[in-house]
Each structure stands twice: as C-alpha cells, then as structure tokens.
Amino acid sequence: MTSRSVFKLKVLHHKDDESCSFLLLWDGGKKDIYISLKYPKELQLRYQRWQQRYCKYYQFPLPQPAQKTRSIALSSGDLAHDLREAEEELLTAFQRWLAEGEAHKIRDQIRDELTLAQTASARKQKFHRQHHLDIFLSCSSELARLPWEAWQLAPNGIPPGTVRIVRTTMEEQQGSIHTPLRRGKTRILAILADDPKLPLTEDWKILRSLRSIADIQRVTWEPDENPVGIKNKIAEAIASKPGWDVLFFAGHSNETTATGGQVAIAPDIFLSINQLEEQLTQARANGLQLAIFNSCNGLSIANSLTQLGLQVVVMREPIHNDVAVSFLKRFCQHLAKREDVLDSLLGACNYLQSEQKFVHPSAYLIPSFFSPPGASPWQPKSDGKGAIEPWLPTWREAIALSATLMVSLMVPVQDLLLDFRTFAQAVYRNTTGQFPPDRQPPVLLIALDQESINRAMVDIKGFEIKPMDREYLAKLVTRLANLNFRSIGIDYLLDTEEPKQDKLANSIKAAVSQQKIWFVFGIDEQSQLKVFPKIASSNWSLQGDITHSDAWDIELPKDATCTQSCPFAYILALSHILNQENAPADLPQPHLQNPTDFGLKISNYLKHENNQNQALAALKQQVHSPFGLRSIIDFSIPPDQAYKWMPALVFLKRNFPTSELQQGLKRQTVIIASGGYTDAEDNFSVPIAVSYWCHWQNWQERRKKDCPEVFTGGEAHAYRVHHLLGQHQLVLLPDILMIGLAAILGKWTTLILLKQKRQHEQKWVLVLMGTTVAYGIVGLQVYVSASVCLPWFLPSVMFWILVLQSQGRVLT
Structure with missing residues (x-):
C-alpha cells in the first residue's frame, strides 16, 4: 500500500x-x-x-x-x-x-x-512501500499552458513519480469531492468519433486490452443517423444505469470560452460539455469518476468536468494521432496493472520521454491530470477477484501453455528430450566424476551379434534365425552350466515347437538338476506367449514379462512377491539375490520333480521372509515408486559399469582362467540376448549418452573401435537388472507437472517485472537467464544425488514465453 x-x-x-x-x-x-x-x-x-x-x-x-x-x-x-x-x-x-x-x-x-x-x-x-506527495495546482488561465508537471521539486535520489502535480480549478467545488462508488466490475463507456481523417480502430483495440479488468462498451455514429439522433444516443448512454466508472473519448476536441469545451462526434456534428452537464451529473451520481479525453486542446473540457466533481485526463495542446495511440497504449498497460490513473499517466509520459523522444519529441509535456482538490486518483477496482485475478492467464498465455503441454505429450518429443537430457547428464557425471561406488558390472550379457550368427550358420546344420536356433541356445546354456553360473536369463520367446528343441530342453534340465541353476525365461504376458512346455516347466523355472510400455522404462511389479507375474529384469534380479552360495536352507530350489509352480513357491517364501536379507529388502522396497512416478534407465552410467558385453562367439571359444571366475565372473547374472544382428526384432536407436560413452572411451584409450549402430533390448534389460541390484531407482518427474510449475513461476515473475522500472529490464533479464542456467545445473546435480530427473527444456521454454510476453517481445 x-x-x-x-x-x-x-x-x-x-x-x-x-x-x-x-x-x-x-x-x-x-x-x-x-x-x-x-x-x-x-x-x-x-x-x-x-x-x-x-x-x-x-x-x-x-x-x-x-x-x-x-x-x-x-x-x-x-x-x-x-x-x-x-x-x-x-x-x-x-x-x-x-x-x-x-x-x-x-x-x-x-x-x-x-x-x-x-x-x-x-x-x-x-505497511508503506511507497509515498506519494500530491500537489493540487490551480493557476490563472494565462499560466495553465506551462509545463507544471516538469517542475523539479524532488531532490535527487527520490523515485520518479513520488512528487506528483495534480491540476485543479481555481474555483472551489461545491459539495463533496467523493463520488459514489459503483459495485462490481469496472465499466468503461467509450465514445469514438467518426472521422475519415482520424482512424480510431487502434484506440478501440487498445482500450479493449482492459477487458480483463473492465466491461467496455462503445458508442459510435452510424452513417444513417441524424445529428439529433447521435447526440441523444450519447447523452442517454452517459446517464444510463447501472452507470460507468470511466468515460473515454477519442476524436477531435477543442477549447471554447462559453460552452466548457466541445467534441466532434461525427462529421460536422459537435457536442459541448455544457450540453451534457445534466447527463454527466447523473453519471457521477451513478458512479462515474474519471473522464479520459485522448484528443486535442482539452483545458476547458478539464476545467468544466473537474467543476462537476470528475477526475480528467486531457491533452493541453493539439495531439497527433500517432502520439495519442502511443500514449494510450502505455497508459492502458499501466491501468491493466491496477495502477492509479495518475501513476499510469506519468508512466505513459515517461515512456514518451525516454523511448519515443526521437519519434515524438516534446509529446510527454502534453498530457495532464485534473482532479477535485484532495481526491485520491482513481484506480481500477478488483471486482471481487482480489489477489487471484492477476494470476489468471491472458489468452496469449493460455495458448502458450496449452501448446507447450500438447508438445510435451507427444511421445517422439518426450523421447528426444529425454535422450538429450541423459546425454547432458552423462557429460556432467563424467566431468564431475560422480559414479556409483561399485563399478563391477553385476550382469554378463551374452550377445548374439552378427558375427556370432555368421559363425553359427557355418557350424550348425540347418541354422535358423527366426526363431533363434534351439541348438545354438543349447550350446550357450551348456557352456554356462559348466562354468557354474547361478542365474541365467534368456531374452528370447521360446513359445513355439521348433526343430532341435530337445537339445535345448536337455541342456536346461541338466543345468537345473546338476548345478541347481535358476532359469528365467522371457514371456509376453499380454499376448499369453509363454515357454513351450517341452522346453521348460514352470514347476522348476521362472518366467518374466519382457514387454514394456516404453523402451527405456523400468517396469515394476504390482506386488514385490510376484504373486501373479513380474517383469523379466525384476525376476532376474530377484534370482540373483536369492540363489547365492550361502542361500538359506529353507529357500525353495528348482527340482525337475517339483509338483507345483516354482514361482508360487518363491512368492510364498518372500511373503514370510523377515527382511534379514538387506539386498532382498531393498529390492522389494523399490516396487513402491515415489508418488507412482516413472522409473527409467539411467544412461548416464557407462554401459561397462552396468554389464559386461560379450559376443556369443567369443564366450563359446574363450578359456576362462579360474582366477577370473573366482574374482567375479561367476557372481554375475547372465542374460542371453540378441546382440544387434540384422534380423533381430529388438534393435533400437542408440541413446546419445551410450554413444557418448563409447566415443569417450575410444578417445581415452586412444583406440578406433567402432561404436554400435543399434541398442538392443538385452542391453536395456541388463541396465534394468543393474539398477535393481544397485538400488539405483531413477524417477522422472512428468513434463506436465514441471511445465505447470514453470507457468506459475513465470506468471509470478511477470507480476514482479511489471512493477520494475524499464531501465532495469536488462539487469532482470540477465538475472533470470542466470537463474535458468542455475536451475539446469541444480537439476543435473539432483539427478545424480537424489536420482530424480527434473525436466528442463520445456519448463524453461514455458517460463521464458511468459516473461518475454510480459515485456512485449513475443506474440505481439
């Protein structure tokens, strides 16, 4: 106040x-x-x-x-x-x-x-954020044309507009200076003169910019109206109920000695203020407080209306139409911020003086404000909406918000922005050296790449790619069993009866019966594509859903104990934790003679397990994603820290030293999956972050290794298992949420900026740019420290659209 x-x-x-x-x-x-x-x-x-x-x-x-x-x-x-x-x-x-x-x-x-x-x-x-010292100046007619508003009364350092000149009449007004206040929204009556030489469409357009705070109606002359008709129409409109707060006139006006000034309402049709005195008096009784005459030579008009108890904005000299439009536009912008009429006038004059001085020289000296002595300058009222109304979006802001939200819902846009975000995060993590403490990959990915497929076609008679040859998978299973790996996941749908499937079935059964290996088979739960019974039985193996609503999401089960079904990566991580050398004696184990579903046995065990296994408790806790937010793969972690990628051809031929097996290879969970061969069905575009890690390692090791052209579903599963085992749950805040918050913050910022002086605009822009960059840096660190991905690009776009719109730089 x-x-x-x-x-x-x-x-x-x-x-x-x-x-x-x-x-x-x-x-x-x-x-x-x-x-x-x-x-x-x-x-x-x-x-x-x-x-x-x-x-x-x-x-x-x-x-x-x-x-x-x-x-x-x-x-x-x-x-x-x-x-x-x-x-x-x-x-x-x-x-x-x-x-x-x-x-x-x-x-x-x-x-x-x-x-x-x-x-x-x-x-x-x-209580008092600003002080006004208003000087009500009345002077002889000979002195009225002097620029009293330019009188330098305030010392240096006092904010402009602190000392304000309010003109008034020499004659003392009879009766109260207080006009009855209207209830409800501000109402403005606009009288627009008709003159081919004076286009007023821009005035009406500018005046309508106040419709968010005022109801605006206009009266104009129709070509078929006679002079008496248009005069009566204007007079009746002025005096009509429920009344007006503001009377606005644009057109030609002039000073007169005897009639209190006159206005031209149509070609060769004039009205004097004296002719309207009765209607103006009635209008004041109905709540009229302010008259604005954006027209020439308004001194006598101002004196007449001030005598009637009204506040008046006039031009003391002739005013060019371009100047009148520039003044009105800035004047209405200040009124729209609910500044009082005198501050609005001073703000418009300052604009003409500082930013329009070369286009409209001396124009800032022309406007004057008249008021009955002691009256407070009129100010637009809140019409009951109070503090909420300034926060309501303009139509341009609403369009910008809607467009940004619509863009954020487009899946290709989401994928692209997330791709670039994880790339930026990878660079940040690499630059700051903030990696997970345990860099030993928990997953061994046996990849059937094109080279392995080519070799298999030579070595195996009748080799099939679609579906994957069962004999080749059998060789991989036998080799893994001989190396005594504890958990093996097969990322292939084995739902059909195929030639040589007996070899695969025998290899799996031998691994289960002899080494007690836990097998997790990929299935399609929605399409009910499960493992063909002659290959493996659910009584001694586990099955996990390999489908995902989004390629880079980490699907979590509805129930941590997997009573019904669980995602492939979750079951594999669960198997890795449970099937250790020091496993509890009461832990169910796969046996070929098991009469009941092995998955149900594990589920019952988990229900009664008393959380003594900390790793198991941590895995089960991840099922409850905070606020139901999406969990996503964190590609800012280098692939070689998530999994060890080994071509199937190399794995089958390589001799593993005992020391290497003892140091960790056997403790890894194995995934047999596609390695990106040509006919594979789960080849995806390489995430930019993954590509970055490859090129970074090439540069660091001074090598020229080709970087992969595709990213496979098996690699995505390997990342998921790594995250689940390492309790690395990265959640993604929705773009919609952050765009909404950015819109609120942007609106709040615009409300602050609208109160600032224009000469400080560059400073504020620099501050806001720095704040945007700081938010981005904070977001990068929050991603690393709290495993929360804060959207940056679209929220920042939304914020700056609102800020720049408020400064009149865009969408104008």
Whole structure:
C-alpha cells in the first residue's frame, strides 16, 4: 500500500505589475507559505516559440500568438532538432523562474515533507512501500499552458513519480469531492468519433486490452443517423444505469470560452460539455469518476468536468494521432496493472520521454491530470477477484501453455528430450566424476551379434534365425552350466515347437538338476506367449514379462512377491539375490520333480521372509515408486559399469582362467540376448549418452573401435537388472507437472517485472537467464544425488514465453 501527503498550491498572475503570487497550503489549510515572483516576459516568449515549433513539427496550424512572434522561431531545417531545442529553452526558463527569490521556500517545504515521509516509511516499512506527495495546482488561465508537471521539486535520489502535480480549478467545488462508488466490475463507456481523417480502430483495440479488468462498451455514429439522433444516443448512454466508472473519448476536441469545451462526434456534428452537464451529473451520481479525453486542446473540457466533481485526463495542446495511440497504449498497460490513473499517466509520459523522444519529441509535456482538490486518483477496482485475478492467464498465455503441454505429450518429443537430457547428464557425471561406488558390472550379457550368427550358420546344420536356433541356445546354456553360473536369463520367446528343441530342453534340465541353476525365461504376458512346455516347466523355472510400455522404462511389479507375474529384469534380479552360495536352507530350489509352480513357491517364501536379507529388502522396497512416478534407465552410467558385453562367439571359444571366475565372473547374472544382428526384432536407436560413452572411451584409450549402430533390448534389460541390484531407482518427474510449475513461476515473475522500472529490464533479464542456467545445473546435480530427473527444456521454454510476453517481445 502507499501513503500520501496532500498540498494545495494556488498561482495567480497579476497583470498590473506582471507578478505571480504563490500560496502553498497543507495540513488541512492550517499551514501556508506565501511568496511573490516577477513573471518573466522571456518565459512567455519561450513558450510561444516552443508552441510554434511543436505545431510545425506535427503539422498543426500555427497558433495566433506564434504567428505574431514568428521572428524568434528561425529554423535550422531539422524540425525535430528545432523542437527539442525550443523545449530545452522553455524548460530552462521555467525552472530558472521557479528557482528565483523566495521560491526555494516552497521547494524546501516539499523536501522536508518528503524527509518526514521517508522516516515514517522506514519505521513502518511493512505497511508503506511507497509515498506519494500530491500537489493540487490551480493557476490563472494565462499560466495553465506551462509545463507544471516538469517542475523539479524532488531532490535527487527520490523515485520518479513520488512528487506528483495534480491540476485543479481555481474555483472551489461545491459539495463533496467523493463520488459514489459503483459495485462490481469496472465499466468503461467509450465514445469514438467518426472521422475519415482520424482512424480510431487502434484506440478501440487498445482500450479493449482492459477487458480483463473492465466491461467496455462503445458508442459510435452510424452513417444513417441524424445529428439529433447521435447526440441523444450519447447523452442517454452517459446517464444510463447501472452507470460507468470511466468515460473515454477519442476524436477531435477543442477549447471554447462559453460552452466548457466541445467534441466532434461525427462529421460536422459537435457536442459541448455544457450540453451534457445534466447527463454527466447523473453519471457521477451513478458512479462515474474519471473522464479520459485522448484528443486535442482539452483545458476547458478539464476545467468544466473537474467543476462537476470528475477526475480528467486531457491533452493541453493539439495531439497527433500517432502520439495519442502511443500514449494510450502505455497508459492502458499501466491501468491493466491496477495502477492509479495518475501513476499510469506519468508512466505513459515517461515512456514518451525516454523511448519515443526521437519519434515524438516534446509529446510527454502534453498530457495532464485534473482532479477535485484532495481526491485520491482513481484506480481500477478488483471486482471481487482480489489477489487471484492477476494470476489468471491472458489468452496469449493460455495458448502458450496449452501448446507447450500438447508438445510435451507427444511421445517422439518426450523421447528426444529425454535422450538429450541423459546425454547432458552423462557429460556432467563424467566431468564431475560422480559414479556409483561399485563399478563391477553385476550382469554378463551374452550377445548374439552378427558375427556370432555368421559363425553359427557355418557350424550348425540347418541354422535358423527366426526363431533363434534351439541348438545354438543349447550350446550357450551348456557352456554356462559348466562354468557354474547361478542365474541365467534368456531374452528370447521360446513359445513355439521348433526343430532341435530337445537339445535345448536337455541342456536346461541338466543345468537345473546338476548345478541347481535358476532359469528365467522371457514371456509376453499380454499376448499369453509363454515357454513351450517341452522346453521348460514352470514347476522348476521362472518366467518374466519382457514387454514394456516404453523402451527405456523400468517396469515394476504390482506386488514385490510376484504373486501373479513380474517383469523379466525384476525376476532376474530377484534370482540373483536369492540363489547365492550361502542361500538359506529353507529357500525353495528348482527340482525337475517339483509338483507345483516354482514361482508360487518363491512368492510364498518372500511373503514370510523377515527382511534379514538387506539386498532382498531393498529390492522389494523399490516396487513402491515415489508418488507412482516413472522409473527409467539411467544412461548416464557407462554401459561397462552396468554389464559386461560379450559376443556369443567369443564366450563359446574363450578359456576362462579360474582366477577370473573366482574374482567375479561367476557372481554375475547372465542374460542371453540378441546382440544387434540384422534380423533381430529388438534393435533400437542408440541413446546419445551410450554413444557418448563409447566415443569417450575410444578417445581415452586412444583406440578406433567402432561404436554400435543399434541398442538392443538385452542391453536395456541388463541396465534394468543393474539398477535393481544397485538400488539405483531413477524417477522422472512428468513434463506436465514441471511445465505447470514453470507457468506459475513465470506468471509470478511477470507480476514482479511489471512493477520494475524499464531501465532495469536488462539487469532482470540477465538475472533470470542466470537463474535458468542455475536451475539446469541444480537439476543435473539432483539427478545424480537424489536420482530424480527434473525436466528442463520445456519448463524453461514455458517460463521464458511468459516473461518475454510480459515485456512485449513475443506474440505481439
């Protein structure tokens, strides 16, 4: 909120001795200062010279006084330069006059009041964020055209707009200055004149920008209307109920001596203020408080309406249409932020002075605000929505938010952004050296790559690729059993009866009966594609679903004990934890003679297990993803830390030293899977992060190893098993959630920026850019430290769209 001090200043011009008397009143008229200054003839000449050059630049007819003093207005040929020179001379003469003699007493009193107000604000900072010192100025008609708003009364360091000049009439208003307040949303009546030489469509468009805070209606002349009809229509509209808060006029207007000013409402059709006095009085009784005349020569209009108890915004001189549009646009922008009318006017004038000075020189000196003495400047009301309304999105913001949300729901966009995010995360992890403590891969991936397939076609008679040759799989199983691996997962659907399947079945049965190896077979739960019974029985093997809703998701079971079904990677991780050399005596083991489902036995065991096995307890706990968020594969971890990739051809021929087996190879869980051969059905595009790790290792080891062109489903399963065993559960916050939060933060930021001075805009942009970068860095670290992936790109886009829209840089 703001605090306010009120002064009254009366300035009279005495023609007999060409002097001016100043009477400053404050404290309810109990205190005053009276001074007298000589009125310099030079000031009048400087004003006439400025007025002449102003009219010449904006191509208005030269005023009569200027025509009489044309000899003082020699032109350089650059009309804009001549106008700025005349303006500077006028303001210099004006400020010099107001600094003469005892005029300092007025300035000193104003500054003393400001000092007191600052002290009070410091004590009550939480209540008073800004102080206004309003000087209600009334002066003789000869002095009314001077730029009193430019009087430099505030000392350096005081924020602009602290000391405000409010013009009023010399005559004391009869009755109360308080206008009855209307209830409900602000209502604006716009009267738009009809003139082919004065297009007002832009005025109406700008005025409609206030429709979020006001109901706006307009009255215009129709070509078939006669003069009496249009006058009656305007008069009736002004006085109509439920009344108006603001009356707006755009068109031609002029000063008149006897009729209080006049406006042109249509070609050759005029209305005077005196003709509308009855309707305006009724409108004030209905709640009318403010009249805005975005038209020429409004001094007499302002005096007449102020006498009726209204606040008025007028132009004291002729105003070019382009200037009127620029002023109105910025003026309405300030009103839309619910600033009071005087602050809005000053904000628009500052804009004309600072950013339009080369296009519209001297235009900032023209607008003035009139008010009955002591009245607070009108301010748009909240219409009951209170603090919520500023947070409501504009239609452009709503479109931007909807478009961003729609883009975020597109699966290809999601995949692309996640791909780039994990790549950035890989670079960050590599740069900072933040890797998981245990770098020994828990998975041995036996990959049937193209080279292995080519060799198998030579070695095995009648070799089949689709479905994968059963004899070749049997060789791999036998080799693994001979090396005494504990858990083996086969990432192939073995759901059909095929030639040579007996060899595979015999190899599996031998491994189970002789080495007590746990087998996990891949199945398609949705399509009910399970292991062919003659290959393996569910009474002594486990089965896991190899399908996924998303290629890089880590599917988790609904039940940690796998009562019904479980994903392939989860069952494999469970097997790895349970089937150790020091396994409990009561742990069920696979036997070819088991009469019941082995999976159900394991499920019952898990239900009664008392969490003595910490690794098992940690695995079961991961089933409950925080808030049901997606768990995804973390490709920022190098593949060689997640799994050991070995071609099937190499595995079958290699002699493993006993030391290597004892040091960890046997403790790994094995996955037999596709290695990216041409006809494989689970070949995917290589994640950028995986490609990065390959190129990084090539560079680090100074080698020229070809990086893979595909990423297989088996590698994805290996990553999943690694994450489950290492308790590395990476969750992805939804883009929708973060975009929504970014929209709220962006809106909050725009509300703050709208209150800042324009000259600080570059500073704020740099701060916000730094904040965006900082959010990205924090997101990278949160990913590593808390295993939470915070979306960055689309939320940042949403945030900056809102910020840039508020600055008028985009979508305008």
